[in-house]
Amino acid sequence: MQFANPDTVESAVNLLATAKGESYVLAGGTDLIVQMQAGLKSPDLIVDIKNIEEMTSITADNGGYRIGAAVCGAEIFEHAGLKADWPGVVEAIDLIGSMQVQSRATPAGNLCNASPAADSVPAMIAADAKATIAGPNGRRTVSVLDIPTGPGANSLAAGELIVSIQLPARKLRSGDAYLRFIPRTEMDIAVVGVAVNLSVDEKGICTDARVGLGAVAPTALLVEEAGSALVGTEVDDAALETAAEAVRAVCRPIDDKRGTAEYRIEIAGTLLIRTAKIALQRATG
Amino acid sequence: MSKLHVTALINGDEVEFLCEPDQTLLSVLRDELNLTGTKEGCGSGDCGACSVTVGERVFCSCLMLAVEAEGKEIRTIEGMAEGDKLHPLQQCFLEQAALQCGFCTPGFLVAAKNLLDRNPDPTESEVRYWLAGNLCRCTGYDKIVRAVLDTAKEIRQADGS
Numbered sequence: 001m002q003f004a005n006p007d008t009v010e011s012a013v014n015l016l017a018t019a020k021g022e023s024y025v026l027a028g029g030t031d032l033i034v035q036m037q038a039g040l041k042s043p044d045l046i047v048d049i050k051n052i053e054e055m056t057s058i059t060a061d062n063g064g065y066r067i068g069a070a071v072c073g074a075e076i077f078e079h080a081g082l083k084a085d086w087p088g089v090v091e092a093i094d095l096i097g098s099m100q101v102q103s104r105a106t107p108a109g110n111l112c113n114a115s116p117a118a119d120s121v122p123a124m125i126a127a128d129a130k131a132t133i134a135g136p137n138g139r140r141t142v143s144v145l146d147i148p149t150g151p152g153a154n155s156l157a158a159g160e161l162i163v164s165i166q167l168p169a170r171k172l173r174s175g176d177a178y179l180r181f182i183p184r185t186e187m188d189i190a191v192v193g194v195a196v197n198l199s200v201d202e203k204g205i206c207t208d209a210r211v212g213l214g215a216v217a218p219t220a221l222l223v224e225e226a227g228s229a230l231v232g233t234e235v236d237d238a239a240l241e242t243a244a245e246a247v248r249a250v251c252r253p254i255d256d257k258r259g260t261a262e263y264r265i266e267i268a269g270t271l272l273i274r275t276a277k278i279a280l281q282r283a284t285g
Numbered sequence: 286m287s288k289l290h291v292t293a294l295i296n297g298d299e300v301e302f303l304c305e306p307d308q309t310l311l312s313v314l315r316d317e318l319n320l321t322g323t324k325e326g327c328g329s330g331d332c333g334a335c336s337v338t339v340g341e342r343v344f345c346s347c348l349m350l351a352v353e354a355e356g357k358e359i360r361t362i363e364g365m366a367e368g369d370k371l372h373p374l375q376q377c378f379l380e381q382a383a384l385q386c387g388f389c390t391p392g393f394l395v396a397a398k399n400l401l402d403r404n405p406d407p408t409e410s411e412v413r414y415w416l417a418g419n420l421c422r423c424t425g426y427d428k429i430v431r432a433v434l435d436t437a438k439e440i441r442q443a444d445g446s
Contacts, residue, residue: 072342
């Protein structure tokens, strides 16, 4: 195995694009190194991206933020601006693993690893986050929604890697939130995860809403019908019930040790209602 | 496969070692540098027995490649006492019997010291969440959490704050 730690995005792309055999990007390594230790992956090349300044920093970007692909969860949690503008995204990232994992793991890695239960992904989907991808043909920007394609699979082509994730400017009178259900209080994998990002006008009428949903389908989902059910309402109980039904309608979960499909569908609607209430409180508070 | 040459600051000393590119920091600490205070529990980042600090953060050394240590400042349990003088956390764990078999103890001490370096006055909840990545299968967590809280208090009183 070869190890490289280039200091520019271009040389990282070049290394990945010209590599023979299995090559992987190393950010936090909390998935990759575990998989290597378990014998599930045998890289011929590892490209460590933590020596690339653009990928290790959080910068202001058009009123929002650009988070480098190698920025760990703990650093995001300590960023006052991100916490103030995107509390739902930050709390979703913060729920992942222990302090030891937070010191290494990145939301870009969470996205590329493409676990259906990845906590940060529904929150980034609700936030309408974009990922900037670099590859042999230059750079492209896509919605984070388009990155995971199935459990453990993503849409990046050979030689491509995520450079950064952009969160848009926080709108006036808007807020986001993320809740997951786990049978314990910490250190567990979501049975269901729901993120809501919504805005209201000066009369308290919802003007836009995005709902992200995790752990109930092969990939995290954007539930447009649930967002639409909230728009034009005061996010009252009736609207929340309609949105909850829209969330339940798109769930395609599996039965596993964490919960049955039936249970997950029921919980998904309940979590939508609770999450939307927190997002509304943040939007109006 | 040719070995890689790495220079890191470990417990304040500049240390050079050779490692395989896919070798973990845990493996180098224990098998090459004889720093066997750092324990291997699960080897997959779940138990925290292999906790070390890298710069200002606490890592599982089983989830870090040794080659990533180049130029980094690493502290292990061996660097916690000053000569024969135990760190107040170590002293308190002993006095309050916050350990039984002791296998998880180095990881708990390293993670707890990292918390107290950042936050000298944590709440019980903050201690419990901070140490959630360190598993103990015999003492139970109450004695450990109490020892950390008591040490924090002791250090604050010694500092006169």
